[in-house]
Amino acid sequence: MADRVRVEPYGDAAVLVTLGDTIDLDVNRRVHAIAQYLDAMDEGLKDFTWGSSVPAYASLLIPFDRWEVSAHEAAQYFQELIDELDIGREAEALSRTVEIAVRYGGEDGSDLLDVSERTGLTPSQVSEAHASVDYACFFLGFAPGFGYLGVLPAELELPRRGEPRTRVPAGSVAIAGRQTAVYPSATPGGWHLIGRTEAVLWDVQREPPALLAPGDRVRFVADRR
Amino acid sequence: MVLEVLEPGLLSTIQDGGRDAAHLGVPGGGMCDRTVREIVAWLLDTDDPVAVEMTLLGATFAVRESCVVGVVGADLGGEVVEEGRPVPPGTTALLHAGTTLRFGAARDGARAYVSLAGGIDVPEVLGSRSTCLAGGFGGFHGRPLRAGDILRPATAQRLDLAGRKWPGLASGGLPEPGVTPIRVALGPHVSDVGADALDGLLGTDWTVDPRSDRMGLRLDGPPMPGGARRELLSLPMVAGAVQLPPGGAPIVLLADHQTVGGYPVPLVVSSVDIPRLAQLRPGDRLRFDGVTIDEAFRLGMAELWASKDVEDLFERSLAKGTA
Numbered sequence: 001m002a003d004r005v006r007v008e009p010y011g012d013a014a015v016l017v018t019l020g021d022t023i024d025l026d027v028n029r030r031v032h033a034i035a036q037y038l039d040a041m042d043e044g045l046k047d048f049t050w051g052s053s054v055p056a057y058a059s060l061l062i063p064f065d066r067w068e069v070s071a072h073e074a075a076q077y078f079q080e081l082i083d084e085l086d087i088g089r090e091a092e093a094l095s096r097t098v099e100i101a102v103r104y105g106g107e108d109g110s111d112l113l114d115v116s117e118r119t120g121l122t123p124s125q126v127s128e129a130h131a132s133v134d135y136a137c138f139f140l141g142f143a144p145g146f147g148y149l150g151v152l153p154a155e156l157e158l159p160r161r162g163e164p165r166t167r168v169p170a171g172s173v174a175i176a177g178r179q180t181a182v183y184p185s186a187t188p189g190g191w192h193l194i195g196r197t198e199a200v201l202w203d204v205q206r207e208p209p210a211l212l213a214p215g216d217r218v219r220f221v222a223d224r225r
Numbered sequence: 226m227v228l229e230v231l232e233p234g235l236l237s238t239i240q241d242g243g244r245d246a247a248h249l250g251v252p253g254g255g256m257c258d259r260t261v262r263e264i265v266a267w268l269l270d271t272d273d274p275v276a277v278e279m280t281l282l283g284a285t286f287a288v289r290e291s292c293v294v295g296v297v298g299a300d301l302g303g304e305v306v307e308e309g310r311p312v313p314p315g316t317t318a319l320l321h322a323g324t325t326l327r328f329g330a331a332r333d334g335a336r337a338y339v340s341l342a343g344g345i346d347v348p349e350v351l352g353s354r355s356t357c358l359a360g361g362f363g364g365f366h367g368r369p370l371r372a373g374d375i376l377r378p379a380t381a382q383r384l385d386l387a388g389r390k391w392p393g394l395a396s397g398g399l400p401e402p403g404v405t406p407i408r409v410a411l412g413p414h415v416s417d418v419g420a421d422a423l424d425g426l427l428g429t430d431w432t433v434d435p436r437s438d439r440m441g442l443r444l445d446g447p448p449m450p451g452g453a454r455r456e457l458l459s460l461p462m463v464a465g466a467v468q469l470p471p472g473g474a475p476i477v478l479l480a481d482h483q484t485v486g487g488y489p490v491p492l493v494v495s496s497v498d499i500p501r502l503a504q505l506r507p508g509d510r511l512r513f514d515g516v517t518i519d520e521a522f523r524l525g526m527a528e529l530w531a532s533k534d535v536e537d538l539f540e541r542s543l544a545k546g547t548a
Contacts, residue, residue, distance in 0.1 A: 010412070
């Protein structure tokens with residue numbers, strides 16, 4: 001048995017379920033398995049009402065009806081429920097592959113030279129390293145359709161920018177820590193921009209609106225047009 | 226056409242109860258001051274209230290067809306210009322075609338709401354009519370209202386709803402003069418920020434920064450240690466979470482908060498006080514008063530028993546066989 005799942009109050013209207021503190025695909029698959037179980041649970045079997053869970057890397061949030069139960073009681077209930085769950089410990093095979101074409105550097109990746117300097121790699125080594133591995137989509141968050149992708153090769157690992165940009169262009173491909181992502185729309189952002197894609201990460205008219213889903217395998221391909 | 230926007234004010238967006246799509250990265254949204262929902266519902270006789278949320282400086286509308294509006298929340302000095310007739314919060318009013326409904330600067334809270342009898346005709350997107358500013362969808366074409374926009378009721382006009390007056394306060398969130406007390410329980414990262422930071426958070430009168438928005442209230446105060454003592458993995462966020470970024474200036478999350486974040490959350494505001502956060506204006510002051518999670522629960526129950534939802538609670542208990 002790995003570390004016990006920890007369930008604790010997160011304010012008076014939600015609980016936080018924590019499975020670990022690292023970016024780890026096995027842990028993340030268990031997060032999603034718990035989320036799916038709780039989301040699909042029959043209303044008649046529930047002791048009280050709760051809403052859709054919100055998964056992240058190694059934790060998930062469950063909002064509940066604070067007029068039915070206190071956060072301590074809810075935490076105890078979910079603790080027992082989750083402890084009894086038989087969640088597979090191995091990551092399932094990633095479900096499908098999404099390819100994203102990227103123009104690296106230049107105006108499209110205005111931090112590429114900076115990243116190159118700070119990592120000691122040439123700009124083309126940076127883009128090659130970024131496109132050299134398959135990533136997993138761990139979860140969607142931060143902005144509509146924003147997928148947290150990992151794990152970024154260690155030689156590209158950098159802390160976030162000291163000063164976040166007030167506006168990152170839509171389609172920007174960015175890195176931070178051991179993560180990479182595509183900004184679906186123009187938002188503020190603190191990650192390093194190394195390229196840009198034409199892929200539409202979020203379109204509310206599309207079903208589903210998000211291009212990426214947790215469990216997807218994502219591959220970046222250099223677009224040299 | 227019924228109401229045409231002549232001037233949009235500072236930030237006017239269409240909001241309802243919000244949406245449940247945080248797992249897609251979509252903020253919950255909805256009316257920042259959720260206490261006004263039941264008032265709009267009662268004033269305009271609807272189960273599914275929707276309204277224009279106006280911020281600090283209200284909008285001006287040309288009345289193109291006679292209609293009934295309901296106004297709630299902060300007092301923005303709403304009036305029918307041509308008639309010199311005030312439309313105070315907590316009331317409905319019949320507006321005559323050819324007149325102008327004008328709101329001005331906020332007199333008490335920060336956010337006021339105006340809606341039409343018959344609702345506001347905008348499509349549901351991902352289960353809600355709320356404007357999602359981060360995603361550019363929902364509400365009125367996914368953006369704040371602009372001059373020239375036209376609002377129509379979703380169903381037939383209900384002119385019989387004119388002249389109603391809500392018996393209580395026009396919002397449960399309006400701040401009192403002085404330093405507004407905000408009750409907080411300990412959050413998941415209380416041991417990661419250190420005792421000095423916690424003392425600073427709880428012992429300071431904080432001032433609301435003008436950069437505050439629907440995502441969160443930014444607070445100004447004396448310099449204090451920020452950030453966490455270990456690297457935190459991004460985790461889900463809740464409305465009311467008090468984030469402590471490395472710079473030491475806290476941010477309290479509101480309705481449009483990002484679904485996940487990486488800053489430590491040492492405190493979480495009790496749900497009953499979140500509407501007060503939504504009604505604080507730049508320059509207003511607040512302090513955090515510590516309560517236990519169980520006290521926060523009891524505050525919620527007290528609020529519930531004081532509200533009209535008591536019958537609903539009773540019915541739910543009956544349905545479960547616990548009453």
